Amino acid sequence: MKLKQILLAGTMLLAFAAGPALAEVPELNSALSPVAGSPMVDVPASKKEKFVLGFSNISVVNTWRVQMVEELKYEASLHPEISEMIVSDAGGDVNRQVSDIESLITRGVDAILVAPGSEVALNGALDKAYDAGIPVIIFSSNATPKNYTVKLLADDAQFGRDGAKYLAEALGGKGNVISIRGISGNSIDNDRWRGVEEVFADHPDIKVIDEGFGDWAYDKGKQVCESLLIAHPDVQGIWSSGGAMTQACAEVAEENGLPLIPMTGEANNGFLRIWKEKNLESVAPISPTWFGQQGVIAALRVLEGAPIAKDNLVNPAPITKDQIDEFYRPDLNDSYWVGSTLPDDKLKEMYGK
Amino acid sequence: MLLEAQDITKSFGPVQALSGVSLRLKPGSVHAVLGENGAGKSTLMKIISGVYSPTSGTLRVGGEDVDWYRAEQARAAGISTIFQEFILLPNLSVAENLFLGREPRTAFGLIDRARMREESRSILEGVGLDLDPEVLTGSLRVAEQQMVEIAKGVMRDARIFVFDEPTAALGDREAQKLFDLIRRLQSEGKGILYISHRLPELFELCDEVTVLKDGQFAGHFMMKDTNSDELVTTMVGRSLDQLYPPRRPADAAGEPVLELRDVVVEGLSGPVNLTVGRKEIVGLAGLEGQGQIEITRAIYEGHTLVSGEILFEGKAFDHSGPAGGINAGIGLIPEDRKAEGLFLSLSVARNISAGLLPGKGLAAAAPTAKREIAEQVERLRIRLRSVGQSIGELSGGNQQKALLARWLVRGVKLLICEEPTRGVDIGAKSEIYALLRELADSGVPVLVTSRELPELIGLCDRIVVVRDGATVAEFRGAESSEEKIMAAAIEGAHA
Amino acid sequence: MKVAQATTAVRLRRLSALPVIVLIVILAVVLGFSSPYALASQNLINILNQQVSLILVTVGQVMVILTAGLDLSVGSVVSMTTAIVSHDIPFAVPLAIAAALSVGLVNAIGILRFGVHPILMTLSTMTAVQGIALFVRPIPGGQVPAWMSTYASSVFFGLPLPVICAIVVVIVAGAIISRSRFGLHLMATGASQDSALLGGVNTNRVILIAYLLSSFFACLGGLNLAARLASGDPLVGSSFAIDSIAATALGGTQLSGGLGGITGPVTGVLFLALLGNGLNLLNISTYYQMIIKGALLILAVSAHRRSQPGL
Known part of the structure; x- marks a missing residue:
């Protein structure tokens, strides 16, 4: 209900804001940079003064996605020129996401933002939108339609690379490693793992001797870690696809009297807390939740005719041990994803202890 | 000869169910097959109807040897079987049931529904049933369902009809319709095999009888040359007049244990006035569905009363469901043993100890009562391999005894028996009668309902006739007769 | 007159769909008032098109549920089908159909020959077939034959071709269930296998065909989904088993078997879809949507319990 109030407030603000296009067109986050050789978007500015944006989200299955959607809604509420921000959620079902996009097309929104659930499944629907003259902004994960307006992507392989590089360094380029992966068959997990393999290919003395799938969950991760660590008590490092699973591994190691070997984490508040408390040897790759915010900004830039590159990639540097205090928020709970653009009161409302 | 079974033997593993049984069925004759439960009648019928194939022996239909192993094949050869268990599907319409499979x-x-409906109507009329064929079978009364079952068997174009205890669930009126039907088949030259425990109807209906005992041929008689005593003796090795326990003197009833005063049960017109004394067996008689069951259930489960009161040992008692009756000390052996009484998939021991279930106690250990169960099994002479055996494997009579044991283990002060010997063979019948008498003599009175008037007359000290939910007459067992009871049941005249 | 008040069997079966039909009408009215867009024909067609696969899967599920069984493996069959046909190999589609039918066959053999409970049997095949799907296509992607994409994007008389196909399938399946001999035998088998067998129904064959049909319809659902998404995804079907069972129950088909039809379950699918779409249009958060769905499911299913004499 709070969200609705914020949206309402946004609409009311809009009523008072006189005169067109007075607001500055916002800039993209500096951590996003155009991919080398990317063309600039070449779409004429919209003649409208007020825009209806549609966002098709694949799911809010975890807090990362919840926070990402909140950042999108919050950003939309800041701009009086956005008269309505339609958010649809496909509940994890790509089939439904196709319909959601079709539905946004028939409603005639001015731009479609999409956080795709599949690289290929939505292509038909996205092509249809583009052909209907609606700017298509793809962000957070990839989709590959014939045409699109803007892409804002993180390289999930970079997440894997960051962790693997750290492990290679921490182990001195030699040692046995186990990996705790996400959901079997999931594209994000596959991409992250691809990054790991790339890095380890350069370090032939680092061997991945076993792996398990912890579904990115604390409880499943704990089971997987337990069986792997008990089977291989002498491993030197752990690569993990998610912070909750790393936390589980650290606890398993402590409970079984094993040393806290280097293990990779993730940039969320819960992991930072454990990292700090247990004084782990670790690194935390970032997958920014402000994609939602950037999606709205990209849509506005396209509609207002401001310059923006077609393909953009974000590569934030991972958080290292000496940076924990910069990012860690002891006043918020474990679920908070660090580096948010949300205002403090909104964060306290979402993640207050 | 329509059907000849020669030296049929059937064994299930080590168990010899039939050995060397022969039977010959002539066209235009009604041939009874008589025997206690477990004597092998059902096995023989199932061999004839193709459900089982015999271990050895030959089966000849219309002079030709047959060797079949599926009910379909027997049906194709012209044998139509009306099974004892209801095989009607409650979720289908009467017409759908009648035509199921063809x-x-x-x-x-x-499916040609219009044709199915029309043909069903005439088939139902043929058995004297005035029913809408589209009606849901599950909503029919038990007796109507049995008649539909019979209609289904009879409508087949067959030469041989096998009836397995068809009257067990029928009232007298429906039974008469069935007999008319069988006589009509007989006059058309069909052969009929007829299994029943009810001796009187065999004399009314059948021409000849084959008696089985312990899986073996025990005798063959022409009905006109034999009598009940001879048949019972052949069947159980004991004569008929020993079936019921000796009567008690009229003044031995003792003080009242259960009293119903001007009770009107919801849905019935009433009133019911009924007393059961400390050492009595009291019977409720009446035509089918006149409220006998509603009355016993009102006592046991506490159905809502419109007026009147039910006193147990002089006091009203908690009446909020079966647990109320049980806690007051009342046990019930229900009419439909399989559906309402037994847990068919559970062991005999669990079924008996089920009487100990009512009561609270998350922390209390579940009652096992091993010793008591063993005592009752011995006392009631329940025939079984072990108390851990599934109760579904026991014969009807032994199942009924197990239900009796359930209440004896709990220690009830009043026992209600609905149809105490339904589907029970004669040998077990007399044992159950004796047990009920023994129970009453020991101060646990018994209230009985039964469709079989001779049973009520033979067993009960007093018989109370119910008509339209009201008690209308009362007879002493020794002074009653079927005619008197029927007269009261139909006309409601006070004797 | 006794006959006049008794329920007829056909009427009872029709009645079983009534609660969900009432619900969908109420829902349509509510949505129509609250969002001008909800009942726009284009939106309704979108919803229909989205639900084609689930409708196909549900049709098969109904057949199995009528026999008092349950098929949890349908979702994995959907996934496996999309995984197979997204590979550029000859005879991909016939291969997918053969693979699906063999799942149905294995289910039926386990249940009939080895007496495994349907839930356990199909739970096992669900897991195994999920494994096969992941093996065949570990990562979503691939390409489906061109004719499948054409099928998915064709529109006739304003209706997408998949919707037209679904309508035809539902009509045929409806006729099979309510008017054919096989349909009656499904009901008979579901109410009591023993009685149906004695009544001359070859119950083993009925159950075998039911499971084969369930897998076959799940395969059709998978083909449709692969065409629509133009790709394969080894996890895309994971919600289909639960959704098809929920829709079947919502549509008044008894999970205990022997009572129901096709109208109710298909209406159930559409109801759930319309509900999700409507709540989205009303900007109600996903969390509330799930609560509302669960509550309505309980409400609708409990409304069925009373109209059942003799069961």
Whole structure:
């Protein structure tokens, strides 16, 4: 209900804001940079003064996605020129996401933002939108339609690379490693793992001797870690696809009297807390939740005719041990994803202890 | 000869169910097959109807040897079996049940409902049933369902009809319709095999009888040359007049244990006035569905009363469901043993100890009562391999005894028996009668309902006649007769 | 007159769909008032098109549920089908159909020959077939034959071709269930296998065909989904088993078997879809949507319990 109030407030603000296009067109986050050789978007500015944006989200299955959607809604509420921000959620079902996009097309929104659930499944629907003259902004994960307006992507392989590089360094380029992966068959997990393999290919003395799938969950991760660590008590490092699973591994190691070997984490508040408390040897790759915010900004830039590159990639540097205090928020709970653009009161409302 | 079974033997593993049984069925004759439960009648019938194939022996239909192993094949050879268990499907309409497996079809291959309805109507009329064929079978009364079952068997174009205890669930009126039907088949030259425990109807209906005992041929008689005593003796090795326990003197009833005063049960017109004394067996008689069951259930479960009161040992008692009756000390052996009484998949021991279930206690250990169960099994002479055996494997009589044991283990002060010997063979019948008498003599009175008037007359000290939910007459067992009871049941005249 | 008040069997079966039909009408009215867009024909067609696969899967599920069984493996069959046909190999589609039918066959053999409970049997095949799907296509992607994409994007008389196909399938399946001999035998088998057998129904064959049909319809659902998404995804079907069972129950088909039809379950699918779409249009958060769905499911299913004499 709070969200609705914020949206309402946004609409009311809009009523008072006189005169067109007075607001500055916002800039993209500096951590996003155009991919080398990317063309600039070449779409004429919209003649409208007020825009209806549609966002098709694949799911809010975890807090990362919840926070990402909140950042999108919050950003939309800041701009009086956005008269309505339609958010649809496909509940994890790509089939439904196709319909959601079709539905946004028939409603005639001015731009479609999409956080795709599949690289290929939505292509038909996205092509249809583009052909209907609606700017298509793809962000957070990839989709590959014939045409699109803007892409804002993180390289999930970079997440894997960051962790693997750290492990290679921490182990001195030699040692046995186990990996705790996400959901079997999931594209994000596959991409992250691809990054790991790339890095380890350069370090032939680092061997991945076993792996398990912890579904990115604390409880499943704990089971997987337990069986792997008990089977291989002498491993030197752990690569993990998610912070909750790393936390589980650290606890398993402590409970079984094993040393806290280097293990990779993730940039969320819960992991930072454990990292700090247990004084782990670790690194935390970032997958920014402000994609939602950037999606709205990209849509506005396209509609207002401001310059923006077609393909953009974000590569934030991972958080290292000496940076924990910069990012860690002891006043918020474990679920908070660090580096948010949300205002403090909104964060306290979402993640207050 | 329509059907000849020669030296049929059937064994299930080590168990010899039939050995060297022979039977010959002539066209136009009604041939009874008589025997206690477990004597092998059902096995023989199932061999004849193709459900089982014999271990050895020959089966000849119309002079030709047959060797079949599926009910379909027997049916194709002209044998129609009306099974004892209801095989009607409650979720289908009467017409759908009648035509199941050979539905008439339209040119498109879909079911021809109109034709099915019309043909069903005439088939139902043929057995004297005035029913809408589209009606849901599950909503029919038990007796109507049995008649539909019979209609289904009879409508087949067959030469041989096998009836397995068809009257067990029928009232007298429906039974008469059935007999008319069988006589009509007989006059058309069909052969009829007829299994029943009810001796009187065998004399009314059948020409000849084959008696089985312990899986073996025990005798063959022409009905006109034999009598009940001879048949019972052949069947159980004991004569008929020993079936019921000796009567008690009229003044031995003792103080009242259960009193119903001007009770009107919801849905019935009433009133019911009924007393059961400390050492009495009291019977409720009446035509089918006159409220006997509603009255016993009102006592046991506490159905809502419109007026009147039910006193147990002089006091009203908690009446909020079966647990109320049980806690007051009342046990019930229900009419439909399989559906309402037994847990068919559980062991005998669990079924007996189920009487100990009512009561609270998350922390209390579940009652096992091993010693008591063993005592009752011995006392009631329940025949079983072990108390851990599934109760579904026991014969009807032993199942009934197990239900009796359930209440004896709990220690009830009043026992209600609905149809105490339904589906029970004669040997077990007399044992159950003796047990009920013994119970009453020891101060646990018994209230009985039964469709079989001779049973009520033979067993009960007093018989109370119910008509339209009201008690209308009362007889002493020794002074009653079927005629007197029927007269009261139909006309409601006070004797 | 006794006959006049008794329920007829056909009427009871029709009645079984009534609660969900009432619900969908109420829902349509509510949505129509609250969002001008909800009942726009284009939106309704979108919803229909989205639900084609689930409708196909549900049709098969109904057949199995009528026999008092349950098929949890349908979702994995959907996934496996999309995984197979997204590979550029000859005879991909016939291969997918053969693979699906063999799942149905294995289910039926386990249940009939080895007496495994349907839930356990199909739970096992669900897991195994999920494994096969992941093996065949570990990562979503691939390409489906061109004719499948054409099928998915064709529109006739304003209706997408998949919707037209679904309508035809539902009509045919409806006729099979309510008017054919096989349909009656499904009901008979579901109410009591023993009685149906004695009544002359070859119950083993009925159950075998039911499971084969369930897998076959799940395969059709998978083909449709692969065409629509133009790709394969080894996890895309994971919600289909639960959704098809929920829709079947919502549509008044008894999970205990022997009572129901096709109208109710298909209406159930559409109801759930319309509900999700409507709540989205009303900007109600996903969390509330799930609560509302669960509550309505309980409400609708409990409304069925009373109209059942003799069961």
